[in-house]
Amino acid sequence: MEGELWDLTDAAGTPVGRTHRRGDPDFPKGFFHVIAAVCVVREDGLVLITRRAAVKDYPLTWEFPAGSALEGETSRQAAVRELAEETGLRAEEEALVPVGRVVEAEALLDLYVVRGLGDLTLSLDPEEVADSTWVPLAEVFRRCDDERMARPWIDRLQLLGERLVELTR
Numbered sequence: 001m002e003g004e005l006w007d008l009t010d011a012a013g014t015p016v017g018r019t020h021r022r023g024d025p026d027f028p029k030g031f032f033h034v035i036a037a038v039c040v041v042r043e044d045g046l047v048l049i050t051r052r053a054a055v056k057d058y059p060l061t062w063e064f065p066a067g068s069a070l071e072g073e074t075s076r077q078a079a080v081r082e083l084a085e086e087t088g089l090r091a092e093e094e095a096l097v098p099v100g101r102v103v104e105a106e107a108l109l110d111l112y113v114v115r116g117l118g119d120l121t122l123s124l125d126p127e128e129v130a131d132s133t134w135v136p137l138a139e140v141f142r143r144c145d146d147e148r149m150a151r152p153w154i155d156r157l158q159l160l161g162e163r164l165v166e167l168t169r
Contacts, residue, residue: 036079037066088123
């Protein structure tokens with residue numbers, strides 16, 4: 001959300017003791033903030049994707065639940081919090097299996113897979129999420145091909161897709 005504080009990190013993801021307020025201009029060159037995302041896998045192998053709210057960047061495109069780590073949060077803590085805030089689903093940090101990290105211009109994107117969540121009843125945050133659906137992972141890649149996934153996710157899945165396929169089998 002506008003105004004939240006992010007820890008700045010180096011390229012390895014180590015906090016450097018400085019913060020940046022979301023929305024402030026002039027993100028410091030050479031630093032990053034952490035974004036954490038979760039691919040939830042149901043027992044039948046389907047994965048959860050969410051549709052971004054119309055008021056967000058990349059409106060009404062699809063993605064995995066994700067968001068920026070707040071000041072003092074680890075990537076795993078951010079992943080658990082964002083998943084709960086956006087979808088109502090609860091996961092334990094220890095249940096998150098890392099897929100990998102993508103280094104972007106100002107962010108380090110960490111993608112995790114989680115399985116075995118008990119209650120899969122969704123409670124979507126309408127300020128963040130317009131819709132959700134459970135799909136085979138192959139459908140996620142089809143949505144990349146026809147640009148229905150948010151642009152950053154198309155690039156991220158080109159880098160992490162093979163590993164994601166392995167971890168969701």
